[in-house]
Amino acid sequence: MEKTNQFLTAVARRRSCYALNGQSPLNPAQIEHLVRECVKQVPSAFNSQSARVLVLFHEQHHQFWKLTLDVLRDKIPAGKFAPTQEKIASFDAAFGTLLYFEEWKTVEELQAKFPTYKDNFPLWAYQSNGMLEFMIWTALAQSGVGASLQHYNPLIDEGVQQLFQTPPSWKLIAQMPFGQPYEPPQPKDFLPIDERVRILGKK
Numbered sequence: 001m002e003k004t005n006q007f008l009t010a011v012a013r014r015r016s017c018y019a020l021n022g023q024s025p026l027n028p029a030q031i032e033h034l035v036r037e038c039v040k041q042v043p044s045a046f047n048s049q050s051a052r053v054l055v056l057f058h059e060q061h062h063q064f065w066k067l068t069l070d071v072l073r074d075k076i077p078a079g080k081f082a083p084t085q086e087k088i089a090s091f092d093a094a095f096g097t098l099l100y101f102e103e104w105k106t107v108e109e110l111q112a113k114f115p116t117y118k119d120n121f122p123l124w125a126y127q128s129n130g131m132l133e134f135m136i137w138t139a140l141a142q143s144g145v146g147a148s149l150q151h152y153n154p155l156i157d158e159g160v161q162q163l164f165q166t167p168p169s170w171k172l173i174a175q176m177p178f179g180q181p182y183e184p185p186q187p188k189d190f191l192p193i194d195e196r197v198r199i200l201g202k203k
Contacts, residue, residue, distance in 0.1 A: 010138055010141070010142050011138060013138070013141045013142065014134070014137050014138040014141040015141070015146075015185035015188070016147075016148040016149070016185055016186075017146025017147060017148060017181045017183075017185050018090060018148055018185075019090070019146075019181055019182050019183035020090070020091075020093065020094040020095070020146050020147075020177060020178065020179035020180065020181055020182070021093060021094070021095075021179055021180050021182050022093060022094065022095050022179060023095060023179065023180040024095040024096070024145055024178070024179055024180055025143055025144040025145055025180060026140075026143050026144075026145055028057050028096075030143075031055065031096065031140075031145075031178075032055060034136065034139050034140070034143075035053055035055055035098065035136060038132060038135040038136045038139060039051060039053055039132065041135070042128060042131050042132040042135055043128060043131060044124075044125075044128040045110075045120075045121065045124035045125070045127075045128065046110060046114075048106050048107075048110060048124075048125070048128075049106075050102050050103045050104075050106040050107060050125055050128070051100070051101070051102060051103075051128060051129050051132045052100075052101040052102065052103055052170055053098055053099065053100055053101070053132075053136075054098070054099040054101070054164060054166070055096065055098055056096055056097045056098070056099065057095075057096045058096075060164070061092075061094070061095075061096050061097050062092055063163060064097055064099070064160070064163070064164075064175075065088055065091050065092035065097070065177075066092070067156060067159045067160070067163055068088055068091075068152050068156050068175075069084075069085065069088045069092075070159075071152075071155050071156050071159055072084050072088070072152070072155070075155065091148075091150065091177040092177075093179075094177040094178055094179035095145075095178060095179035095180065096177070096178055096179070097175060097176065097177045097178070098136065098147075098175070098176040098178065099160065099164075099172065099174075099175055099176075100129055100132065100133055100172070100173045100174045100175070100176070101166070101170040101171055101172055101173060102125045102126070102129055102170070102171045102173055103167075103169055103170060103171075104125075104169050104170070104171045105169040106125075107121050107122055107125050126173070129173050129174070133149060133173075133174060133176065136176070137149070137176065140178055144180070144181075145178050145179065145180065146178065146179060146180065146181035146185075147176050147177065147178040147179075148176065148177060149174055149175075149176055150174065150175040150176070150177065151174055151175070152175060153172040153173065153174070153175075154172070156172070157171075157172050160172055
């Protein structure tokens with residue numbers, strides 16, 4: 001149980017951290033290794049391996065959040081834009097950003113090959129991507145790197161494709177700014193676990 005408890009401790013350490021600065025306990029090469037290993041090991045339906053990740057540092061990181069800010073500026077009335085601008089500035093102040101995608105061509109190929117499960121393949125792709133996000137997030141937290149998960153897609157999809165020259169078949173799923181936390185995460189409330197887990201057949 002010791003190793004299991006170590007894993008559960010790591011899971012509990014993963015939290016949404018919004019107060020991040022432009023430093024990191026891990027250097028870019030270490031973050032790259034972490035991301036590559038998680039992408040390699042994440043489960044996927046039919047071993048489809050459809051998850052894709054862009055790792056943004058330095059100029060590319062700032063370009064992404066400038067793009068996001070510009071897109072939102074066109075969508076939000078000027079008088080209500082200040083909170084959004086402040087939030088985007090906090091993400092831009094981080095060390096880097098991960099962009100999570102699904103290679104939708106792979107999903108469509110599986111739908112054509114296995115029509116019986118056609119409606120399930122998009123769901124399975126999202127589930128696999130969620131596992132990848134969790135894996136990377138937890139691994140970052142274990143090394144003292146804070147992160148949060150954001151979803152400005154689909155508003156920014158076209159701009160991201162143009163800015164980073166991603167294939168049209170890459171579907172943007174989520175964005176994860178990361179860096180060194182300078183404030184602890186907010187307290188988290190939990191519902192009674194007995195309302196969420198039922199045990200049947202226990203003797």
